[in-house]
Amino acid sequence: MVVARRAVFIAATALSVALLPNAATALVQPEIASISCELFLSDIATNPADYLLYRSFMQGYLAARTSSDNSGADRGNAAALISSVADYCHGHAKEDLASAIASTLKK
Numbered sequence: 001m002v003v004a005r006r007a008v009f010i011a012a013t014a015l016s017v018a019l020l021p022n023a024a025t026a027l028v029q030p031e032i033a034s035i036s037c038e039l040f041l042s043d044i045a046t047n048p049a050d051y052l053l054y055r056s057f058m059q060g061y062l063a064a065r066t067s068s069d070n071s072g073a074d075r076g077n078a079a080a081l082i083s084s085v086a087d088y089c090h091g092h093a094k095e096d097l098a099s100a101i102a103s104t105l106k107k
Helices: 002-018 037-046 048-069 078-090 097-106
Strands: none
Touching: 037 048, 037 078, 037 097, 048 078, 048 097, 078 097
8 A cells, every 4th residue: 555655656746747847836936835825726727737736735735734643644635625725715815825725624
């Protein structure tokens, strides 16, 4: 199981690197977490490569959250988190992505 997860991670990382020339506007900024919900919504709606970058970011966010709480809880589903954050961002366009993720996960 660990080998399969590692293979998926390596494949996702390789795909992300391959897509970097078409990368999201967020990558121009110092941190993806600091972009606005408005930019996040625009990015995921207009470019599949951007969606993959945000999904990778959210997978990392979920993994770090799981590791930091030492609960051994499921790491969650990055695709489901993107959907929930997008729903939240529709009503909070000026909020930054990190705050939107945190607010979504509190629910």
